[in-house]
Amino acid sequence: MSENEQKEQPRRRQARGERRIAQLLEAAANVFCTTGYTAASTNAIAREAGVSPGTLYQFFPNKEAIAIELGERLMHEMRETYGEALAPVDPATPLEEAVGAAVDRFIAFNCDHPVFFALMHGPDLPGRITEEHDALHATLLARVEDLLGSLLPDASPADLTRTAQVCLSVHKAGLELVLAHEGAERDAYVRELKDVLIRYLEPLVGDRLGRPAAVTTTRSA
Amino acid sequence: MSENEQKEQPRRRQARGERRIAQLLEAAANVFCTTGYTAASTNAIAREAGVSPGTLYQFFPNKEAIAIELGERLMHEMRETYGEALAPVDPATPLEEAVGAAVDRFIAFNCDHPVFFALMHGPDLPGRITEEHDALHATLLARVEDLLGSLLPDASPADLTRTAQVCLSVHKAGLELVLAHEGAERDAYVRELKDVLIRYLEPLVGDRLGRPAAVTTTRSA
DNA sequence: GACAAACACGAGCGGTCGCTCGCATTCTGG
DNA sequence: CCAGAATGCGAGCGACCGCTCGTGTTTGTC
Known part of the structure; x- marks a missing residue:
């Protein structure tokens, strides 16, 4: 050797x-x-x-390599086309706008490349693809955590991570619903997805005027 | 023949x-x-x-029959144990309580029988199991639609269906998150799931005092 | 035109999977 | 107690899958 x-x-x-x-x-x-x-x-x-x-x-060389190459090309195209969709968000943009823009871009990409969802969220994928998915997930998670952290300076890291995880999971669920419909119905589901996320986050961030983010429930019990 | x-x-x-x-x-x-x-x-x-x-x-007789029998026993047990979790809800109960109770029961069942999630939401299931899942989904959808209908008498059937679909999808996503964690972290995710659902629904139903359900976004564009 | 490398083919190899079959063993009703 | 049904076994059948290999064709280079 x-x-x-x-x-x-x-x-x-x-x-x-x-x-x-x-x-x-x-x-x-x-x-x-x-x-x-x-x-x-x-x-x-x-x-x-x-x-x-x-x-x-x-x-x-083998079946897995096909999926990997496909996944890498998709990843590359995503970063190229919407790469800056994940860029640090100007803290001045209203929550609705930030969420709306991010959701719109991801939805558009997934609608254009439905195989992306299948490869990323499929259940029985080869190890290498799982790694790609995990890397992407970690990236997105960090981005969302950062964004939330700048809005919620008083939240604990654990709470931040949890909230970000919830956002990504809800997004994934909504994406599935969106991909399952077409035309006007699809647009309506996009609206619903945005509403779910915005209403989930709004009570946490208040309207960013120093209001202590009136949460109705206790966190980190 | x-x-x-x-x-x-x-x-x-x-x-x-x-x-x-x-x-x-x-x-x-x-x-x-x-x-x-x-x-x-x-x-x-x-x-x-x-x-x-x-x-x-x-x-x-074959592999599919194993999954079917397993699925039927799980379904039966679910209906037996939590059957009335889906029963018509007393319109007097506050939204938080209704959502919380329903979520708690489903979470508990899925934690006790993790195979249920695998069989219902797996990606490559035989036709018969898919039918069972679809039937369950339709049942739940109808229940949620009914509940929402009684709270939102002015909503169109299409909006009702869509809102109910969103609730079920969000619930599924949350369930996945909950099952992926344990102990205190799991409990925290349960709280988050309830918050997502409650905050999504609250603006729609107001607090049921005749207030015209201040929605911030237009529906049925 | 000659030669090698890249490209294309498709029968088929080794392996796994769902499932069968012949036969041994255990239970049960009369 | 015994005949027959129910239970149990495990080698192996047929089908399919990922992948290979020997062979023939096209392409680039000199």
């Missing part, structure tokens, strides 16, 4: 190969979307892409 | 058989809980129960 570096020596790809890869990833997205990761068979992905199983394995 | 009634002619079961069935169902619950339905192998269930695969198939 001295220097058998089998480091990925990126094979010389022809344009044809890159096209095939994109084609295969798109096919994989479709199949993952409709059947989930585990139930999706590599043969089915190859068939969907109109190629043979052998061709698929010309470009991906 | 005139009268080949292969109707389940319930085989004469001995006490031993009933014991085996219970044993197998408990083993199945464990395996389903940890690996999910699809990934659970019948051989693994048999091994967990300490019997041979053949013995398992002495009592269940």
Whole structure:
């Protein structure tokens, strides 16, 4: 085990190969979307892409690598398109606006790439994808915690984490509802999701005028 | 195909058989809980129960039947234990109390039977279990709609349905969070879940004194 | 045009899974 | 006590899945 570096020596790809890869990833997205990761068979992905199983394995070492590459491309696109959606929020923006904007961006991305939800929240994913999801979750959690922390300087870290977790979970639930509907109904669910979050957070932050955030229930019992 | 009634002619079961069935169902619950339905192998269930695969198939015609029987027993127990948790609510009870009681009961049941969540919300379930879930969901939806309808006589049916859907989705998300924690942290998440629901609903129902339910956002755009 | 590398194919290998079947053992009614 | 039903076993069948491999085709380079 001295220097058998089998480091990925990126094979010389022809344009044809890159096209095939994109084609295969798109096919994989479709199949993952409709059947989930585990139930999706590599043969089915190859068939969907109109190629043979052998061709698929010309470009991906195994099934997991397909999901990983897909996940990484989605992550990259998300950071590129909406990367600054998670940027520190100007504390001057009203809560409604901040929540509304964040929700809108995430909803839009997930509507454009429904496979993202399947890959991130699927139940039987390979370890590597779970890591990606956990990393994203941790990032979002930290962002929300920071935002909440700047609004609730007196809250304990544990309370902050919990509140942020609740926000993300509620968001995920709402996203699921939104994706399950279309057109006007979908828009209505987006409104509801925003309302849930805003009404949950509003009593905590008051209207940020120094009012001691009238909570009706005891925290950290 | 005139009268080949292969109707389940319930085989004469001995006490031993009933014991085996219970044993197998408990083993199945464990395996389903940890690996999910699809990934659970019948051989693994048999091994967990300490019997041979053949013995398992002495009592269940196939893998799906195990999940179905398990689901039906859970449903039955739920209706028996908490059946009246869904009973029409006395309109005099304050919202907080009604929500709190309903949440507490569902949380308690799901904590006692974690396999219930796995079977109801798993992603790759057989058709029959999906039917059970849908039936339960429809029942709960109707209950919540009724309750909301009595509090919001002016809301359109579509709005009622949507609001009820949001309540159930939020509840599911909260349940997931609660099940992921233990002890004091778990209790804290229960509190949060109740707060989310109460704060979401409170502006809609006002405090039921004829106040026109000051909503801050437009509904049915 | 020649040569190698990249690309494409699809039969099929090894493995797992749901499930079966023949046979042994235990229980139960008469 | 014994015939037959119920229970129990576990090797293994057929199907499918992830993946490989030998072979043939296309593409880039000189």
